[in-house]
Amino acid sequence: xxxxxxxxxxxxxxxxxxxxxxxxxxxxxxxxxxxxxxxxxxxxxxxxxxxxxxxxxxxxxxxxxxxxxxxxxxxxxxxxxxxxxxxxxxxxxxxxxxxxxxxxxxxxxxxxxxxxxxxxxxxxxxxxxxxxxxxxxxxxxxxxxxxxxxxxxxxxxxxxxxxxxxxxxxxxxxxxxxxxxxxxxxxxxxxxxxxxxxxxxxxxxxxxxxxxxxxxxxxxxxxxxxxxxxxxxxxxxxxxxxxxxxxxxxxxxxxxxxxxxxxxxxxxxxxxxxxxxxxxxxxxxxxxxxxxxxxxxxxxxxxxxxxxxxxxxxxxxxx
Amino acid sequence: xxxxxxxxxxxxxxxxxxxxxxxxxxxxxxxxxxxxxxxxxxxxxxxxxxxxxxxxxxxxxxxxxxxxxxxxxxxxxxxxxxxxxxxxxxxxxxxxxxxxxxxxxxxxxxxxxxxxxxxxxxxxxxxxxxxxxxxxxxxxxxxxxxxxxxxxxxxxxxxxxxxxxxxxxxxxxxxxxxxxxxxxxxxxxxxxxxxxxxxxxxxxxxxxxxxxxxxxxxxxxxxxxxxxxxxxxxxxxxxxxxxxxxxxxxxxxxxxxxxxxxxxxxxxxxxxxxxxxxxxxxxxxxxxxxxxxxxxxxxxxxxxxxxxxxxxxxxxxxxxxxxxxxxxxxxxxxxxxxxxxxxxxxxxxxxxxxxxxxxxxxxxxxxxxxxxxxxxxxxxxxxxxxxxxxxxxxxxxxxxxxxxxxxxxxxxxxxxxxxxxxxxxxxxxxxxxxxxxxxxxxxxxxxxxxxxxxxxxxxxxxxxxxxxxxxxxxxxxxxxxxxxxxxxxxxxxxxxxxxxxxxxxxxxxxxxxxxxxxxxxxxxxxxxx
Numbered sequence: 001x002x003x004x005x006x007x008x009x010x011x012x013x014x015x016x017x018x019x020x021x022x023x024x025x026x027x028x029x030x031x032x033x034x035x036x037x038x039x040x041x042x043x044x045x046x047x048x049x050x051x052x053x054x055x056x057x058x059x060x061x062x063x064x065x066x067x068x069x070x071x072x073x074x075x076x077x078x079x080x081x082x083x084x085x086x087x088x089x090x091x092x093x094x095x096x097x098x099x100x101x102x103x104x105x106x107x108x109x110x111x112x113x114x115x116x117x118x119x120x121x122x123x124x125x126x127x128x129x130x131x132x133x134x135x136x137x138x139x140x141x142x143x144x145x146x147x148x149x150x151x152x153x154x155x156x157x158x159x160x161x162x163x164x165x166x167x168x169x170x171x172x173x174x175x176x177x178x179x180x181x182x183x184x185x186x187x188x189x190x191x192x193x194x195x196x197x198x199x200x201x202x203x204x205x206x207x208x209x210x211x212x213x214x215x216x217x218x219x220x221x222x223x224x225x226x227x228x229x230x231x232x233x234x235x236x237x238x239x240x241x242x243x244x245x246x247x248x249x250x251x252x253x254x255x256x257x258x259x260x261x262x263x264x265x266x267x268x269x270x271x272x273x274x275x276x277x278x279x280x281x282x283x284x285x286x287x288x289x290x291x292x293x294x295x296x297x298x299x300x301x302x303x304x305x306x307x308x309x310x311x312x313x314x315x316x317x318x319x
Numbered sequence: 320x321x322x323x324x325x326x327x328x329x330x331x332x333x334x335x336x337x338x339x340x341x342x343x344x345x346x347x348x349x350x351x352x353x354x355x356x357x358x359x360x361x362x363x364x365x366x367x368x369x370x371x372x373x374x375x376x377x378x379x380x381x382x383x384x385x386x387x388x389x390x391x392x393x394x395x396x397x398x399x400x401x402x403x404x405x406x407x408x409x410x411x412x413x414x415x416x417x418x419x420x421x422x423x424x425x426x427x428x429x430x431x432x433x434x435x436x437x438x439x440x441x442x443x444x445x446x447x448x449x450x451x452x453x454x455x456x457x458x459x460x461x462x463x464x465x466x467x468x469x470x471x472x473x474x475x476x477x478x479x480x481x482x483x484x485x486x487x488x489x490x491x492x493x494x495x496x497x498x499x500x501x502x503x504x505x506x507x508x509x510x511x512x513x514x515x516x517x518x519x520x521x522x523x524x525x526x527x528x529x530x531x532x533x534x535x536x537x538x539x540x541x542x543x544x545x546x547x548x549x550x551x552x553x554x555x556x557x558x559x560x561x562x563x564x565x566x567x568x569x570x571x572x573x574x575x576x577x578x579x580x581x582x583x584x585x586x587x588x589x590x591x592x593x594x595x596x597x598x599x600x601x602x603x604x605x606x607x608x609x610x611x612x613x614x615x616x617x618x619x620x621x622x623x624x625x626x627x628x629x630x631x632x633x634x635x636x637x638x639x640x641x642x643x644x645x646x647x648x649x650x651x652x653x654x655x656x657x658x659x660x661x662x663x664x665x666x667x668x669x670x671x672x673x674x675x676x677x678x679x680x681x682x683x684x685x686x687x688x689x690x691x692x693x694x695x696x697x698x699x700x701x702x703x704x705x706x707x708x709x710x711x712x713x714x715x716x717x718x719x720x721x722x723x724x725x726x727x728x729x730x731x732x733x734x735x736x737x738x739x740x741x742x743x744x745x746x747x748x749x750x751x752x753x754x755x756x757x758x759x760x761x762x763x764x765x766x767x768x769x770x771x772x773x774x775x776x777x778x779x780x781x782x783x784x785x786x787x788x789x790x791x792x793x794x795x796x797x798x799x800x801x802x803x804x805x806x807x808x809x810x811x812x813x814x815x816x817x818x819x820x821x822x823x824x825x826x827x828x829x830x831x832x833x834x835x836x837x838x839x840x841x842x843x844x845x846x847x848x
Contacts (some may be wrong), residue, residue, distance in 0.1 A: 051467070054466050087385060088386060094383070156576075157572070160576045161576050167576070169564065266537075266562065266564050266565075
């Protein structure tokens, strides 16, 4: 491997780390300006002033903000996210289970959605501007345009209430066997697939169409290659960079943006965990989850960048 | 009712005739389906509970922030799960009064200041130890400690000393209180081994179910405790499970799809649709919860009783009840108590919507300009619509209301009990004394109407120390009228708890104290095949 490509990759990773630090400051500052206070939020409307004062003291809410930030960052660098203020549970272990669930659901949705989107994109290009292309685009756009909760409810109504073949409640835990787990996530994964499909499909189609204008595609056509072979061998490899980008963006969405689907299907993932703790002003958890989400987002974007760099022959084979 | 029907219903209860066949024969005999159904459930109840199976509830009101420490329970899921694994000294009985659990009996001295609670013998904790008076003392001490975070701290404030005395626990109070037994029914006060001091969230109690699964915000589960002391009464299913389903549509779907046997909080707007679903039974129970419009009696312009009266008269309670709760409630009478409370006088005149009188009172108050009312979705379901309806009924009396919709985030810290005119909710308390002492005496932290009247405070104290029920009832009547005519709250309605059960769930008992039969549904119901 040559040095410019390594240097570029190193640069990207370094940039990612700096970005992550900046995000950590933002997250910390953001949680400080939320209205209300943690003690009140934990104890709710039925809090007495005595109980409030006791809790505030115990939570160390009387320390200055910068000191709390330094303590927090130091802990995280040692893998210690602290304990949740509201339930007193260790954050790292609670997040562990939930993160695994979220990743499992995201993976299931991605395994279906990504190949499906790309294949549909390829087919759409092959029959561009024809009936098949319009049908694929139309259906994909329609499924994306419906809000997630609507798709979720329709799936529940048809498959859980009417036919009763899949459960509407997707509660899983560590002891759930793999097959049962798979059955539990069928509906939420389907909903997610429908939501992210169109974006990836349209991008694949657009990127390949762009390449199809090039002179070498014309050459390939004149050589008498079949339409699909041209797309597969000549057009697609050159359209990979934008496709990887949009795929990564959607993967990130599948991990950090699925709270609505989680709520509807009662799936114990990260989104619900975050929302619960925002509602209770449980700052350590909100910060930890925020940071993990940021890390996922930044990492996937770095992967997309690196993918684009590696896919670029001019960078791979410098003169 | 015909003998034939009676016979048939018993056959169904014994499992020898299907429900469908029964209803068919009943129809042939010319009996309406509703009558036949109620006859059937009576027979089923008489046949006695069926043991076995797994009873599942899908509930709103759980979060990943919940803990098994009963002191911290503040929402429905930990509350209902607490009833599965733990028991308090006494419990609120469905028809009013108390049901004795760990306390066998409770007696007071003549001045209602010293209370002796006889602790039941032979009640076992899940860890095999027997409940002793010391455990009870430690529990009460933990919750009443000044540094405690317990939700019951406020309730226990009046306690002076707690001591074990042989097989009894003796509690002395700073001031007389005839309601002490009711205070002991507070759901936070689950008796734990050594009071739960060593490990508050161990989940070890004396309830009919042992904790097997505890995943806050996701799922809680229990299996039947073999040595439970009144197994004939509670704990019929082999296992119980609570799944947290916060989304109302998902909850309904889970019940319909048979994934859960019961759900809490059916939204009033869909109740009429739910009723028509086969196999689903709506369980609506009137309770003590209400949704007030709070005015600060010490802040202009609400410090003027004529204005307060004008605003009360301009409330169209019937319309509110019909449109906001779809009839699942009862109209309020501008006082924080209703007939679900013991010692309530039902003959206090009901206030009615009267735009003319309201206009006259408004004129007399001398106020002009619009009045700012703050509301939010979190105040209660439909609170924003309620404010708008109120704005319209006020307009009929020539009173101009300006509505400010506040964000739900921080409503309980920034608006409720801070702003002079806002919407709120109260879950109610087991006794009138508790309700009044929590929010309507001068020194109450939550005096959310700033109703500060020394004469009223005196009446509260007098009633509290009065062991003669007739005299007490008279004082409560006077207090109610005072609230109604001079207080700062407008009460459009008291709400009902609307729950629903699926196919085969029997043994349900409504309880005005809380939803899901005061959280007892899981331990009280059984599954009829």
